[in-house]
Amino acid sequence: MTLRLKMFFAAVVLAIFSQSTFAQQPLIAINSDLIDKVSDKVSDNKTSDTSDKASANKPAEAKGENKPNNETELMLREVQDLQRTVKLLETRIKELESKLEKSAESNSSENTSKEVATTNTTNTTNVNNAVNNTVASTVSPEPLKPQDGDSAKDKVLSFFERTEVSGFVDAYYGYNFNRPDVSNNVTVFDNQLRNFDTKHNQFSLNMAKLVLNNAPGEDHRLGFRLDLSFGPAAEIIHASEPGGADVFRNLQQAYLSYLAPVGKGLQIDFGKYVTYHGNEVIETKDNWNYSRSILFAFGIPYYHYGVRLTYPVSDKFTLGFAMHNGYNNVVDNNARKSFSLQAIIKPTSKITFVQNYTGGPEQANNKDDNRHLFDGTLIYTITDKVSFASNYFYVFDRINGARVHAKGIVGYLRLQPRESFAFTPRFEVYDDNDGFTTGTVQTVKSLTLTGERTIKGGLIGRLEYRRDFSNKNFFNKSIGRTVEAQTTLTLGVVYSFSSK
Secondary structure, three states: OOHHHHHHHHHHHHHHHHHOOOOOOOOOOOOHHHHHHHHHHHHHHHHHHHHHHHHHOHHHHHOOOOHHHHHHHHHHHHHHHHHHHHHHHHHHHHHHHHHHHHHHHHOOOOOOOOOOOOOOOOOOOOHHHHHHHHOOOOOOOOOOOOOHHHHHHHHHHHHHHHOEEEEEEEEEEEEEOOOOOOOOOOOOOOOOOOOOOOOOOEEEEEEEEEEEEEOOOOOOOEEEEEEEEEOHHHHHHOOOOOOOHHHHOOEEEEEEEEEEOOOOOEEEEEEEEEOOOOOOOOOHHHOOOOOOOHHHHHHOOOEEEEEEEEEEEEOOEEEEEEEEOOOOOOOOOOOOOEEEEEEEEEEEOOEEEEEEEEEEEOOOOOOOOEEEEEEEEEEEEOOOOEEEEEEEEEEEEEEOOEEEEEEEEEEEEEEEEEOOEEEEEEEEEEEEOOOOOOOOOEEEEEEEEEEEEEEOOOEEEEEEEEEEEEOOOOEEEEOOEEEOEEEEEEEEEEEEEEOO
8 A cells, every 4th residue: 555545545534534423423532642653663664764775776876866865755755744644633533522522511311432442553664564553443332222121111102102092981860750669679770671871860870991992003913902891881781691790791892903914904803892783882972862772772782702804895895794602792602603794885975884794593502593683874974063873673583483573773863053062862663573672572662862062171961851652561660560651861971081
């Protein structure tokens, strides 16, 4: 390597340091004493080497050739230039180190590590090798590793960033104008044909619920949902559970999810999940009325346990399939499985139609008689202030060799003149032809009028008038007496929250 090339290398090193934007990397620190020693060594080597060359080249001088002397002077000047360059490099390095120290003081949150390493060779026999004493190498620090505590904290934060935490508390006061006398038996439903608002003339808790929902997506294909529910509604939902109501009543839903990379994304859920069927749901806050329709309370199941598949064919059409143990069964009550089908059709942004079917044996220790349930829901958003919905169902089975069936239809009209106020009338007809679902052969009609007031922050208040009337004396008036109609007035309050 020629001396000019080495000088060029030194200049490049200087340029790199002067233009560096990596304030966190350590700089090269050159020992002044080492540079002086290198310079002295270079001078001594050049003087000795020049004398030796002068003695060896006397014959050449006799021929009149002065090239060795001129070359020696040139090398001396170049070495002096190199020494000045090294001095400038040292000065520049010190300036950059000073700036780095000031930057570190102003930004105490950043950890800066500096390592200085210089390598040199001092045993040289000629001028060319002596210059290598000034070559230094920079050692890059290893990246900082997060502390164990920080890593655990990051995992917790990441979990809650992707997981929605929500819940609600639902309570009510109800008054039944029949004033049924059930004071000696607290397990009896004061209000007939109701599933959640069952109590008369008392303040009651319906349900308190906490939900953790980590929905799968393309960036994280595994997910889960856990719904923990407490209160009388949780007990009613699990009253017929073959595995025991006390075991599963606080787990309304608990399933794992996987979004398979198939087409637009095939979601696979495994565990306990709520049913496809019905327009209404268990959560009061997500319905238009406070009480549930007879169709919801007696016509369809609450939940299933098994596997569920959902695939969006397009933005207008979604298909669903489920295989499970049956109606309200975490533990199967017979040796065969039931299955469900769902189709969701959205021809326009204002119209949604959902068709569901569930079939399979549902009687305990009976795998031969199958129950078939059909239901469909139509939702039409007429304007941003007026919406309409309707739900029908039809179910049939065979009990002790006899075919039994029930059917019903319900309609809703939601008027919302302001964001904080809504009014929803609901009317339904429920025909239990064989006493299959209500225990009495009857046709029941029901009219419900619900006023809703919403307060920002998650509070919903509903005042509801409802009258149920049957073609049979079905409703309790007093002990030992029944009448054809039942009228109730209910004030319900729901507070809900969500992290998203």
